[in-house]
Each structure stands twice: as structure tokens, then as C-alpha cells.
Amino acid sequence: MTNPNGRFGVHGGQYIPETLMNAVIELEQAYNFYKNDPDFNRELTALFNDYAGRPSRLYYAAKMTASLGGAKIYLKREDLNHTGAHKINNVLGQALLAKKMGKTRLIAETGAGQHGVATATAAALLGMECVVFMGEEDTRRQALNVYKMRLLGAAVVPVTTGTATLKDAVSEAMREWTSRIADTHYCLGSVMGPHPFPTIVRDFQAVISREIKAQLMEKEGRLPDAVIACVGGGSNAIGSFYHFIGNPGVRLIGCEAAGRGVNTRETAATIATGKLGIFHGMKSYFCQDEYGQIAPVYSISAGLDYPGVGPEHAYLHDIGRAEYVPVTDDEAVDAFEYLSRTEGIIPAIESAHAVAYACKLAPTMTKDRIIVITISGRGDKDCAAIARYRGEDLHE
Amino acid sequence: MSKIASAFQNGKAFIPFLTCGDPDLATTAAAVRAAAAAGADLIELGIPFSDPTAEGPVIQAASLRALQGGVTTDKIFALVRDLRRDVTVPLVFMTYANVVFSYGTERFVKNCRDVGIDGLILPDVPYEEKEDFLPACRAYGVDLISLIAPTSENRIAMIAREAEGFLYLVSSLGVTGVRSEITTDLGAIVEVVRQNTNIPCAIGFGISTPEQAREMGALADGVIVGSAIVRLVEQYGQAAPPHVGDYVRRMKAALGELPVNPQ
Numbered sequence: 001m002t003n004p005n006g007r008f009g010v011h012g013g014q015y016i017p018e019t020l021m022n023a024v025i026e027l028e029q030a031y032n033f034y035k036n037d038p039d040f041n042r043e044l045t046a047l048f049n050d051y052a053g054r055p056s057r058l059y060y061a062a063k064m065t066a067s068l069g070g071a072k073i074y075l076k077r078e079d080l081n082h083t084g085a086h087k088i089n090n091v092l093g094q095a096l097l098a099k100k101m102g103k104t105r106l107i108a109e110t111g112a113g114q115h116g117v118a119t120a121t122a123a124a125l126l127g128m129e130c131v132v133f134m135g136e137e138d139t140r141r142q143a144l145n146v147y148k149m150r151l152l153g154a155a156v157v158p159v160t161t162g163t164a165t166l167k168d169a170v171s172e173a174m175r176e177w178t179s180r181i182a183d184t185h186y187c188l189g190s191v192m193g194p195h196p197f198p199t200i201v202r203d204f205q206a207v208i209s210r211e212i213k214a215q216l217m218e219k220e221g222r223l224p225d226a227v228i229a230c231v232g233g234g235s236n237a238i239g240s241f242y243h244f245i246g247n248p249g250v251r252l253i254g255c256e257a258a259g260r261g262v263n264t265r266e267t268a269a270t271i272a273t274g275k276l277g278i279f280h281g282m283k284s285y286f287c288q289d290e291y292g293q294i295a296p297v298y299s300i301s302a303g304l305d306y307p308g309v310g311p312e313h314a315y316l317h318d319i320g321r322a323e324y325v326p327v328t329d330d331e332a333v334d335a336f337e338y339l340s341r342t343e344g345i346i347p348a349i350e351s352a353h354a355v356a357y358a359c360k361l362a363p364t365m366t367k368d369r370i371i372v373i374t375i376s377g378r379g380d381k382d383c384a385a386i387a388r389y390r391g392e393d394l395h396e
Numbered sequence: 397m398s399k400i401a402s403a404f405q406n407g408k409a410f411i412p413f414l415t416c417g418d419p420d421l422a423t424t425a426a427a428v429r430a431a432a433a434a435g436a437d438l439i440e441l442g443i444p445f446s447d448p449t450a451e452g453p454v455i456q457a458a459s460l461r462a463l464q465g466g467v468t469t470d471k472i473f474a475l476v477r478d479l480r481r482d483v484t485v486p487l488v489f490m491t492y493a494n495v496v497f498s499y500g501t502e503r504f505v506k507n508c509r510d511v512g513i514d515g516l517i518l519p520d521v522p523y524e525e526k527e528d529f530l531p532a533c534r535a536y537g538v539d540l541i542s543l544i545a546p547t548s549e550n551r552i553a554m555i556a557r558e559a560e561g562f563l564y565l566v567s568s569l570g571v572t573g574v575r576s577e578i579t580t581d582l583g584a585i586v587e588v589v590r591q592n593t594n595i596p597c598a599i600g601f602g603i604s605t606p607e608q609a610r611e612m613g614a615l616a617d618g619v620i621v622g623s624a625i626v627r628l629v630e631q632y633g634q635a636a637p638p639h640v641g642d643y644v645r646r647m648k649a650a651l652g653e654l655p656v657n658p659q
Contacts, residue, residue, distance in 0.1 A: 015493050015520045017450050018555075019545035019569060161456055162447060171449045178450070179570030181547060278493040278520070278528075279447065291469050292498025293446040 006195020009318055011311030014194040016174070016281045023181045028196040030101045035203065040100065047092045048207065051125065052082045054089075056208075058215035058372070064342050071225065071365035073358065076212055076374045078236060079347065085377030086205060086236040087118035091187060093204030095122035098185035105129040105184040109173040111138055111166035111232075112302035112350075113145025114377055115189030120154035122187075130154035133172045135165040138302050145381065163296045166306050170280055190233025191310035194281030198310050205239025212372055213243050220370060226251040226361065229374040230353040231324065232268070232304035234313045236376035241322060251323065253361070254313060255353040257299035258326035268297035270309040271317050271324040279307075284314040300329040300389065303350040303377075331356040333389055336379060348377030349386065399514045400438065400539050400561035403486045404596040408651040409437035409618030410609070411598055412625050412644055413490065415458035416441050417467025421475050423634050430641030432485045435648035437618065438562075440517065443472050443491035450519040452573030454623040458630065469499055473507050480512040488515035488541065488561070496529065505532040515539035515561045523555050533560075544589065545569075546580040556592035563589055563597040565616060573623045575602030582615050606650035613651045621647065 006012050006028075014024060034040040048054040057077040065073045078086040095106060106123050108130070110116030116132040123130035132149050136158040139146050149156050162168035170193075177186040191198045191205070209227070216224055227244055229237035231254035244250040256269040267273055270285050277286040279294060287295040287307040297307045316322035332349055335356035340346045347355055351374070358373045365371070379386075387394035403409050412431050416424050428439055444459035444467060451459065476487060489508065496504045496518065508516065516538055521529060526540060533540040539561030544552055546569055556563060565585060567578045582599060589597050599612040600620030612619045628643060629636040 014522060014524055016522060017519050017545065017566075018522050018543045018551075019547050019566060021522050021524070021545075021551065022547050022549060161453075162460075167447060171447050174449050175452075175571045181569065275498075278497050280449070281520075286494070288494065288498060290498075292494040292496075293463065294494070 006199065008312045008315035011282065011284045011314040012195055012198060013283050014281060015278050015283065016194045017178055019178045020181070023177070024194055024196065026101070031097060031196055031200050034097055034100055040096065044093055044096055047096065048089070052088045052092060053080060054207065055211045056080050058212060058219065060219070061343050064339070067342055068359060068362040070362040070367065071369035071371045072367070073362060074216065074224070074370065074372045075345070076208060076240065076372055078208065079345070079351070079375045079378035083118045083121050084380070085114045085118065085348065086208065086239060087115045087189060088121065089207055089239070090189065090201045090204045090235060091115070091118040091122045094185065094187045094200065095126050095128065098187070099126050099128065101185065103183055103185040106187045107131045107133070107173050107176055107184055108187045108189060109166065109169035110134050110189065111169065111305055112381060113138070113142040113149070114303060116154070116156070117145055117148050117152070119187050120149040120152035123154060124152045131157060131176070133157050133159050133169040133176065135163070135169050136160045137164040138166065141302060141385070142381065166302065167294065174280070190235040191238045191312060192233040192280060192282060192308060198282065198312055201235050202238045202242060202312060205235050206242040208236065208239035208374060209241060209243035212240065216370070216372065223247055223250050224372045225365065225369040226253055226371045227374070228253045228255065228354045228358050228371060230255045230304060230350045230376060231309060231313060232257065232306045232350065233308070234310040236374055238310060238312055240374040241316070245321060252316065252321065253357060254322055254324045255327045255357045256324055257301055257304035257353060258328045259298040259300070261328055262326045266298035268299040268305050268307065269326040270307065272326045274307070282311050284311045285309055300332065300385070301349045301353065303348070304353065325357055327353040327356045333386055335359060336382070336386055345375065346379035346383070347375050348379050349382040351376045398539055398561055399486045400488070401596060403438035404562065404617050406437055407656050408613040408654050409596070409598060410435065410644060410648040410651055411438045411440060411618055411620040412436050412640070413440040413442060413620065413622035414629070415444055415455060415462050415626055416472045416475060417444060417462035417465055418458040418626070418629055419461055419633050420465055421467060421471060423629070423636060425475055425479060426637035427629065427640045428479055428483060430637040431644045432483050434641040434644035436485060436644050438486045438488065440488050440490045440620065440622070441472070441476070443469055443489055443495050445492040445495055448492060450571055452571040452623060454626050454630070455572050458626045469495060473511050476511040476513060486514040487512065488517055489513055490517040493518050493520050501529055502532045505536045505538050508538045509536040513538060515541050517541045517564060519543060523551065544585060552585060552588045553592045556589045559593055559595055562595055562618070563593070564620065565597055565599045567599050567601045567603065567612065572601055574604040578602050578608065578612070582612070586615050606646055609647050609650045610654060613654050619651065
């Protein structure tokens with residue numbers, strides 16, 4: 001879907017300082033070589049299968065299906081991957097690519113800590129140095145993940161600028177990359193940033209939809225009627241959608257974090273409330289004020305707490321191929337508890353946004369229809385925060 | 397010759413940067429007038445952006461102070477309109493792509509022309525993306541300034557050949573901010589620039605002392621100083637303008653000791 005200039009319709013591009021241009025050009029050339037290199041693909045597949053635990057399961061959620069009384073529900077279990085989320089797919093791909101390029105150091109941004117932990121994991125495995133930038137606010141909210149990253153050998157740099165959350169961590173990682181390029185690869189965690197990142201990250205995450213297609217074909221002999229995933233930057237969603245984009249009968253539904261509601265200022269629903277802009281290397285939709293200042297955003301989910309969305313999602317929205325729906329904190333927390341009780345699966349609060357929308361959609365569909373929900377990560381990291389949300393005095 | 401090129405006719409050019417609205421617009425106006433009176437050849441006016449990814453801590457903090465003080469793009473246009481009653485040195489805006497794009501690029505650049513802005517520096521718009529902004533800049537006679545970095549290498553000639561106004565040569569890797577030492581082989585970069593364009597070339601990022609200004613000025617046609625001046629504003633607040641004037645005078649005097657290259 002990417003055109004030669006890294007555009008998805010009007011979205012995408014390379015809006016970065018001149019200092020980084022040769023770095024992204026070098027990255028694009030290396031990626032274009034290695035993506036077709038049999039040895040690279042063999043090594044990556046081995047890492048996916050033997051290390052990360054792929055293919056992840058496609059699980060028929062019989063109790064959830066019965067309780068909702070409509071479409072059949074399948075769960076794509078990215079939560080079962082090593083490190084507990086889909087993030088490892090992208091990180092193994094990028095870390096291996098960086099290593100092939102002769103880089104010895106990985107830097108990354110992280111919000112909730114999932115991408116930081118995944119990057120620290122890959123760095124440990126491949127013998128690379130690792131520095132993770134994390135908003136100071138998030139280092140407090142996710143102290144356990146900070147410890148995990150350090151345990152894995154990474155340095156964690158708390159970011160105190162701006163709102164001290166995910167967008168500021170991205171800005172600081174970009175600044176760091178500008179100052180040290182020769183030995184350093186910026187392992188971006190989502191389908192965002194300057195070209196070629198949205199394409200590279202999508203390709204490494206596309207394993208999700210490739211597996212869904214094959215697994216559902218085996219179980220049901222057909223394609224799903226809808227695929228539902230949560231969207232922050234949008235990497236698990238684009239990974240879940242990608243191999244279905246050419247199948248117009250499959251509805252693709254991205255669930256954005258509405259926070260306290262799209263009519264409040266405390267929201268992170270970019271497609272519902274943002275407008276076209278240029279930030280973090282890309283043209284896409286961003287939450288911003290009338291003068292283009294990037295808005296502080298809010299969601300209960302640190303992983304969806306980002307004021308932009310990946311350029312390919314912006315494009316899929318423009319052409320009407322995918323739908324994007326807002327899901328509030330309340331709805332996500334209800335879904336977090338619902339899936340735990342109904343199926344014995346505690347989803348990440350991010351993924352619970354997708355579960356919440358599926359709970360609304362499934363009862364409107366007949367029993368011969370099929371919905372696949374991507375459970376992008378596991379919810380252990382969120383238990384304390386959700387307990388507090390429900391008024392319990394629980395701290396990690 | 398564009399008005400910007402004329403800034404390089406008075407020996408080596410000294411180009412100070414100020415963040416508009418830090419700590420308030422009246423102080424910015426007084427600091428611009430002080431800098432112009434002290435011999436600044438061209439002045440960069442920063443329109444603050446919430447997330448300035450090319451800036452170091454000093455200008456990040458100034459941007460935040462200015463935004464918290466309520467400055468907006470429209471208020472900055474009004475500031476420039478007021479300055480143009482008596483300030484004649486070339487003025488350029490330095491800001492980020494989204495500030496211009498969200499305002500409406502054509503409307504923004506037309507306003508630049510109407511209030512008397514001569515050029516536009518967008519550090520997050522490289523050569524490959526300039527088509528978003530160049531047509532409007534051409535239409536309204538506002539120079540879109542190109543940047544060259546220590547990592548530009550094979551890109552220098554391509555950028556220099558299409559450059560307008562002046563070329564902004566980034567001295568070092570990383571973001572804006574004071575540096576004790578600049579280690580890039582800038583002489584070699586300037587040589588490639590000279591082979592490809594006649595427009596002047598100014599070096600910025602990391603320069604703060606008269607010694608550095610002399611050293612960098614010997615290599616190019618001018619020097620740009622941002623963080624060191626913004627730090628004066630941070631230190632002295634509303635009392636900063638005379639300190640900015642003194643600083644500009646010292647830096648311009650240091651450059652005045654250098655022989656002028658034949659253009």
C-alpha cells in the first residue's frame with residue numbers, strides 16, 4: 001500500500017530534521033534488501049516461532065459467544081507471546097535488521113512499558129545495548145515494567161519534558177537519535193513516525209493477519225466478517241487488518257481510546273476528534289488546538305495515550321476501508337472484567353477497548369457470522385490500576 | 397538579491413534567535429529592537445511549538461513558557477507588524493511544520509509577506525518534503541531556508557543547488573544548545589556548498605562564545621546563536637533586552653575582526 005515516497009494517500013512522509021535523513025534512507029535501503037533475503041527471513045521466523053512462541057493461538061471463545069448471543073467470537077491470542085504482547089513481533093524484526101546493518105545499540109520509546117520491555121528483551125537476546133525513553137509520569141504508573149527493563153540490561157531514561165507521557169518519550173528518542181546515529185537504531189514501537197517506519201512495523205506485525213486468515217480457514221473454511229483491534233499508534237490493528245484489506249467483505253474496525261468521552265478534553269480518540277497535521281515525522285490525524293499545538297491527551301490505557309495515529313490508518317479511514325470507533329475508559333474497564341470472568345483471560349486494558357466494541361457489535365449480528373478480536377496483550381500490568389479505578393486501595 | 401542576502405553585505409553576519417512570547421511579547425519586541433540596534437544582521441523569531449523535536453532543553457523550556465503565557469501565531473504576526481514600524485533588518489520565522497500547516501500554509505505565508513517576514517525555517521521539513529511549503533513561499537516572496545547537517549554528505553550538493561535566502565549549516569549532531577566544542581569538519585561541507593551555490597551560508601547550533609563565533613565565522617558567511625540568547629532571556633526575564641543587546645554587540649564585534657570573503 002505504500003507508494004514510493006512513503007505515502008498512504010496524503011498521509012505519511014518524512015517530516016524530520018535533515019540530520020536524520022540519511023539514517024532513514026539507509027534504513028529503507030537495508031529493509032528493502034533484507035525483507036527479500038531468505039537468510040533474514042529464516043532467522044526471523046525461527047525467532048518468531050522458537051523464541052516468541054508463534055504462531056499465536058486463534059481461540060474460539062464459546063462462553064463469550066453464548067453470552068453475547070450473536071456472532072461467533074474468536075480471540076487472536078497475541079497476549080500469549082513472549083513478553084506478553086504483540087510488540088515482540090516488531091521488535092524482533094527491527095532488532096535483527098539493525099544488527100544486520102551493523103548497529104550495536106537500540107533506543108526506544110515506551111508508554112505503558114510493553115514496547116520498552118520487548119526492546120530490552122530483544123537487545124538482551126541479540127547482545128545489543130539498549131536505552132528506553134519513558135515519560136516520568138509513566139515510570140511511576142508502570143514501575144514494575146521499569147524494573148523489568150533494567151533487569152533485562154536496559155537503561156531507562158525518565159522524560160520530564162512536556163506532558164511526561166508517550167508523545168514526549170517519542171520526541172526525546174528522536175532527539176537522542178539525532179545526536180547518535182552511527183551505531184544506533186531507533187526501534188520505533190508503532191506504525192508511526194517517518195517513512196519507512198510505518199511500513200516496516202506493519203510488515204513485521206502483518207504476521208497477525210496472515211495467521212488469522214490461515215487459522216480461521218482451517219477452523220471455519222472461510223474469512224471472518226469483522227476483525228476488531230485497539231488503535232493507539234495502531235500497530236496491532238494494522239497487523240490484524242493487513243491481509244484482509246483486499247477482502248472487502250471483511251469489516252476492519254479499530255477501537256480508539258475515548259478516555260472520559262469524545263466530547264471531553266480527556267480523550268485520546270485521534271480519528272474521532274483530531275485533524276490533519278504534521279508531527280513526529282508524519283502527516284496524519286492529530287489531536288491539536290487551532291494553532292497546531294499538540295493537545296495533551298488522556299486514556300486510562302498508557303499504551304493508547306498518544307495524540308496521533310499511524311498514517312496507514314488515516315488513509316484506511318479516508319477511503320472508508322476501515323472504521324474507527326471510540327471506546328471510553330468505563331466501557332474498556334467493563335470489558336476487562338467481562339473477559340476475565342467469562343473466558344478466564346485477563347486482557348491488556350488496551351485490548352479491552354476492542355473487546356468492549358465487540359460486545360456491542362456481536363449481538364447485532366446473526367449466529368452464522370464471525371468476529372475476530374485481537375487480544376494484543378495480557379492484562380497483568382493493569383490489574384493494580386483497574387483495582388484502583390474500582391476504588392480498591394491496591395498498589396504494586 | 398533577496399532581502400535576506402542583503403543581511404550578508406555588512407561583513408560576517410550575526411544572526412540571533414529569540415523565542416516569541418518568552419516571557420511575554422513586549423519583552424520579545426524590546427529584545428528584537430535591542431538586537432537590531434546592536435548590529436544584528438538578520439533576526440530569527442521562533443514561533444513556539446508544543447513539541448519542538450529539534451530543540452535542546454533551553455529552547456524547549458522557552459517554548460513552554462511562551463505557550464503557557466498565552467502566545468499564539470496570530471499574536472506573533474501582530475508583534476512583527478508592530479516591529480516593522482521601525483525595525484528594518486531581515487526577519488525570518490523559525491517554527492515547526494504543524495504550526496504553518498494547521499494555520500493553512502498559504503494563509504500563513506501570505507501573512508508573513510503582509511507583516512514583513514522575509515524567510516521561513518522549518519527544521520522538520522527536509523528537502524524531500526519542501527513541496528508542501530515551497531509553492532506558497534514562492535508565490536509570496538518568502539524564502540524557504542534549507543538546512544544542511546553534519547550527516548548530509550551526498551545530499552549537500554542537491555540541497556545547496558535549490559537553496560534560497562541563506563543556507564543554515566547545522567554545526568553538530570543532536571539538538572540545539574550550547575556546546576563547548578564543535579568537532580564537525582565544517583570547512584569541507586562549506587566547500588561543497590560553495591561549489592553548488594552563491595547564496596550565503598551561516599552556521600548554527602552550539603555556538604555561544606565570541607571565540608566560537610570567530611572560529612565558525614571564519615568558515616562561513618555568518619553565525620546563528622539561539623540557546624545562549626534564550627538563556628539570557630530566561631535569566632533576566634523582562635529585564636533581558638539590554639543584556640541581549642550587549643551580547644549581540646560583543647558577538648558582532650568578534651565577527652568584525654574577521655576578513656570578509658569576496659562574495
